[in-house]
Amino acid sequence: MHNVISFEHVSFRYPDEEKWILNDFSFAVQKGTRVVLTGPSGCGKSTLLYLCNRLYPENCDGILTGKIKLLGKDSSSFIPGEINHRIATVFQDPDAQFCMQTVEEELAFTLENLHVKREEMDNRITEVLALTNLSEFRYSIIQQLSGGQKQQIATACALIMEPEVLLLDEPIAHLDPYTAKHYIEWLDQLQQKRKLTIVAIEHRLYLWGDFFDRIIPLNESEEVSALSKRMTSMQSETSFQAIKIETKNFLKSTSFTLQRGEIAILVGPNGSGKSTLLKALCKLLPASGLVEPSFLGYVPQSPEFLFLTKNVKDEVAYGGGYDVDNLMDRLKLMDIAPSHPFAISHGQKRRVAIAAMLCDGREVILMDEPTSGQDAMALSELFQLIDGRAQEGTTFLIVTHDMEFAYCLADSVLLMDDGRLTGKFPAKDVWENDRLLLEHHLLPPKGLMLREKSFA
Amino acid sequence: MKFVVITLCMFTMAFFFDPWTPLVFWVSVLLLQILFSQIDWKKWLLFMLPFFIMAFGYFWTTLVFAKETTGPIIWSFGFVHVTEIQLDHALSLSLRVLAFSSLSLLFALTTNPVTFILSLMQQLKLSPKIAYGILVGFQFLPVIKDEFIQIQQAQRLRGVVQKKNAIQRLFATRLVLIPLLAGAVRKAERSAFAMEARGFTGERRSSYFHVISVGKVDALLIVLFLFVLVFSCTNTFWLG
Numbered sequence: 001m002h003n004v005i006s007f008e009h010v011s012f013r014y015p016d017e018e019k020w021i022l023n024d025f026s027f028a029v030q031k032g033t034r035v036v037l038t039g040p041s042g043c044g045k046s047t048l049l050y051l052c053n054r055l056y057p058e059n060c061d062g063i064l065t066g067k068i069k070l071l072g073k074d075s076s077s078f079i080p081g082e083i084n085h086r087i088a089t090v091f092q093d094p095d096a097q098f099c100m101q102t103v104e105e106e107l108a109f110t111l112e113n114l115h116v117k118r119e120e121m122d123n124r125i126t127e128v129l130a131l132t133n134l135s136e137f138r139y140s141i142i143q144q145l146s147g148g149q150k151q152q153i154a155t156a157c158a159l160i161m162e163p164e165v166l167l168l169d170e171p172i173a174h175l176d177p178y179t180a181k182h183y184i185e186w187l188d189q190l191q192q193k194r195k196l197t198i199v200a201i202e203h204r205l206y207l208w209g210d211f212f213d214r215i216i217p218l219n220e221s222e223e224v225s226a227l228s229k230r231m232t233s234m235q236s237e238t239s240f241q242a243i244k245i246e247t248k249n250f251l252k253s254t255s256f257t258l259q260r261g262e263i264a265i266l267v268g269p270n271g272s273g274k275s276t277l278l279k280a281l282c283k284l285l286p287a288s289g290l291v292e293p294s295f296l297g298y299v300p301q302s303p304e305f306l307f308l309t310k311n312v313k314d315e316v317a318y319g320g321g322y323d324v325d326n327l328m329d330r331l332k333l334m335d336i337a338p339s340h341p342f343a344i345s346h347g348q349k350r351r352v353a354i355a356a357m358l359c360d361g362r363e364v365i366l367m368d369e370p371t372s373g374q375d376a377m378a379l380s381e382l383f384q385l386i387d388g389r390a391q392e393g394t395t396f397l398i399v400t401h402d403m404e405f406a407y408c409l410a411d412s413v414l415l416m417d418d419g420r421l422t423g424k425f426p427a428k429d430v431w432e433n434d435r436l437l438l439e440h441h442l443l444p445p446k447g448l449m450l451r452e453k454s455f456a
Numbered sequence: 457m458k459f460v461v462i463t464l465c466m467f468t469m470a471f472f473f474d475p476w477t478p479l480v481f482w483v484s485v486l487l488l489q490i491l492f493s494q495i496d497w498k499k500w501l502l503f504m505l506p507f508f509i510m511a512f513g514y515f516w517t518t519l520v521f522a523k524e525t526t527g528p529i530i531w532s533f534g535f536v537h538v539t540e541i542q543l544d545h546a547l548s549l550s551l552r553v554l555a556f557s558s559l560s561l562l563f564a565l566t567t568n569p570v571t572f573i574l575s576l577m578q579q580l581k582l583s584p585k586i587a588y589g590i591l592v593g594f595q596f597l598p599v600i601k602d603e604f605i606q607i608q609q610a611q612r613l614r615g616v617v618q619k620k621n622a623i624q625r626l627f628a629t630r631l632v633l634i635p636l637l638a639g640a641v642r643k644a645e646r647s648a649f650a651m652e653a654r655g656f657t658g659e660r661r662s663s664y665f666h667v668i669s670v671g672k673v674d675a676l677l678i679v680l681f682l683f684v685l686v687f688s689c690t691n692t693f694w695l696g
Contacts, residue, residue: 055649081657089653095599096643097650099592101570108665109588113655118663143598157654284609298613304635305610319615342638356614 002072004165004197005029005052005087010066012047012057021047024066027216031164034191034198034211039218040375045201048218049167051075052199054083071164085114088158092170094150098142103134103153106142110157128160132190146270148179152186159194166191168200172207174372176270176401178441180207187211203375206404206446227383227408233261233390234411240364240395245280245289253289254421256414258364263386263396264424265406268416269441274399277416278366281397297357297365301372303349307341312352315341319360331355331385346374347381354389364395371402379405407431407445415440478551480688485558488680500561507557515550519543569594578664585658592647596640603639607632 006028013020021044029035037045050056054075057064068075070083091097100106107125116124129135134156137145142153151171158166172180188211191198202208205215240258245251251273258264266274280287282298300306309315312333317324328334331351336344341352350370357365370382379402386396386409397414400406406413406427413430415422417440430436431444519542570591577587611631 050649053653055652059649059652081652081655081659084653084655089650091646091650091653093643093646096646099588099595099647099651101595105666109656110654112661112664113657115662118665118667121663121665143595154650161655279609282613284613298610300606300610302635302639304638305607306614307635308611308614308616308631342634360615 002031003028003069004031004071005199006069007048007051008067008069010051010064010068012044012051012062012064015061015063029165029197029199031197032195033213035200035214035216036205036208036212037199037201037216037218038203038205040203040377043219045203045218046169049089049169049199049201052165053087053089053167054078054080081113085161086163087165087167088161088163089167089169090151090154090158090171092173094147094154094174097154098150101141101143103129103137103140103142103156106153106157107160110160114161124160128156131193132156132159133186146179148175148183148270151175151183155187155190159190163196165197165199168198168202170202171200172202176441177207177403177443179270181443184208184211204402207443227380227405229408230383230387232411233263233387233393235260235262235393239293240397241290241292242281243290243292245277245287245291247276247280247285247287250419251276251280251287252420255289256421256424258395258397259411260395261390261393262411263390263398263409264412264414265410265427266397266399266414266416267401267406267440267442268422272416272440273419274416275368276419277421278368278397278399281366293364295360295362297354297360297362299350299353299357299365299367299370301369303346303353304342306353306356307349310340311338312341312344313337315352316355316359318356321359321361324359327355327359330388347378350382351385354385358389358394363393364397365389367396367398369399369401371400371405383409403443403445477688478548478555481684482551482555482558484684484688485555485562488684489558489562500565503561503565504557507553511550511553511557514553515546518546518549574664574666578667581660583658584656584661588651588656592651596643596647599643600636600640604632604636607635 012022111121239260245254279285410427576582
């Protein structure tokens with residue numbers, strides 16, 4: 001078997017940075033295998049992938065040493081565009097990889113790039129849609145499809161080029177666990193049909209099961225301890241009450257209460273109204289009903305949406321709260337106090353957002369998908385942060401797709417489906433109830449499965 | 457294709473100064489519209505309304521504040537005396553506004569932007585780099601709108617109050633724009649990578665899936681437009 005991709009002593013760095021992102025790195029991928037590269041964010045996974053399809057070094061003027069061989073030839077011997085249809089790529093963001101309106105046009109765009117004759121196009125589009133079981137979507141408008149469907153379409157767009165290698169850049173980072181599982185099974189069948197070589201990067205492997213033949217960790221030195229289940233910090237007094245929250249056209253009447261120091265996780269399939277509920281609770285959307293207290297903290301998926309000032313300290317103090325220094329000390333923000341809130345890391349941004357909310361005296365915090373696209377390191381940091389605040393008496397309501405994270409953190413689980421709150425359950429009851437899990441597109445967390453195995 | 461004809465018409469119209477030419481032209485464009493297109497007339501009127509007002513404004517100001525005050529007075533109202541030349545100028549200006557606007561509206565309301573750009577690329581040899589760049593931009597508009605609302609909502613929660621004053625509110629959008637633009641730059645880079653990974657190099661393509669062809673209907677339209685153009689330009693001869 002010959003190598004389709006081989007790296008020999010490759011080092012790479014960006015022109016304006018001193019540090020080498022890849023340092024004397026060698027690896028090879030054999031034809032027909034499934035390989036995954038893992039490692040925390042910033043370890044060079046994406047860089048490596050972009051070197052494989054030759055988006056780098058051209059697009060960033062990076063400095064490259066060593067030898068990269070693609071499909072048996074030196075990588076720099078390909079003309080622009082040539083390699084891209086033999087080594088095709090699927091990216092992580094379902095919203096930012098299409099340029100036409102409908103699925104058919106998008107596929108045709110790819111074929112036009114390859115200078116395929118017009119008479120052949122129709123056949124090839126029909127063929128690839130049949131291969132991927134997506135024929136029913138041929139005339140659909142891409143922006144109206146769900147995230148999972150968009151990723152399937154993106155994969156079809158890659159496959160229509162009849163590539164030998166498929167590169168996947170965290171393809172399931174934005175999908176709910178059930179959809180992700182479905183995508184992986186679908187990909188598994190495709191790989192067997194087409195005898196593709198698959199090279200993926202991914203930092204969370206548990207959903208992939210035994211999909212991959214080989215796992216290449218890029219940065220072994222930093223071992224992150226797995227999350228462990230936290231001690232509950234729930235107190236007996238009620239800190240939050242929502243009574244008959246309802247929006248005009250989607251959200252059906254919803255009531256629930258939360259205790260002081262409680263961490264509640266809100267889960268449900270994509271599009272079931274989780275974000276809508278959070279926004280209705282914060283009065284960002286017009287809704288009827290009563291929320292007590294009315295002054296809630298809210299951290300959107302991109303915390304930078306909240307930022308208004310030019311440095312972290314002003315940002316935290318913006319709401320006119322007192323005791324800013326003490327709070328910043330507790331949230332370890334003192335070191336970055338003079339930095340611009342846009343120039344700090346993602347985890348730090350989130351910490352600033354929470355600090356700002358607490359400083360305003362908002363003791364109940366709602367978080368919208370804080371886990372999506374985060375590596376193990378960032379998750380553990382997030383876990384510490386939320387756990388720490390909860391011990392101090394803050395109440396959390398968190399939307400997430402990450403079941404393991406939810407399992408470790410949750411005191412209680414709120415399930416949602418189709419704009420309706422199915423109910424609030426104590427966390428441990430949910431994980432063992434298969435029917436409830438299936439109805440809400442959930443998967444039992446790995447932590448629980450491991451424990452069950454050891455009991456059996 | 458329409459684009460070329462319409463631009464041509466506009467340029468020609470710009471060189472005629474008597475009131476009749478634009479009037480004839482405007483009426484015939486309207487006639488064409490009634491006969492051949494399925495335009496939502498309510499929408500059309502709504503879009504035309506500002507142009508009507510503008511045309512009237514032109515009419516009035518040229519009438520009253522014109523430099524040229526010679527010629528026989530045909531109408532007077534208090535101290536305002538309107539001469540024939542003034543009326544002539546005013547009418548021609550305002551009718552020209554109407555002719556231009558109805559022409560552009562005809563174009564805007566009957567053309568699908570995607571088809572328009574594909575046609576520009578295929579017939580007028582616009583670079584695919586620019587054409588597809590614009591198409592991707594179209595895809596982003598709804599996403600950006602969503603994000604704009606999200607940011608506004610998030611900032612309102614921080615205690616940013618909606619200002620009453622329109623100017624103040626305009627100034628306040630600055631706060632929303634910074635995170636919005638930061639996000640847009642990131643998105644743009646991602647989709648550029650995605651396009652390139654699909655083998656897009658920006659070079660001319662050898663075949664198209666959706667060929668935008670110049671059909672019989674287009675040819676007919678062109679002939680009609682040219683006829684209308686010639687007809688209205690030469691009106692002085694046969695209208696006397």
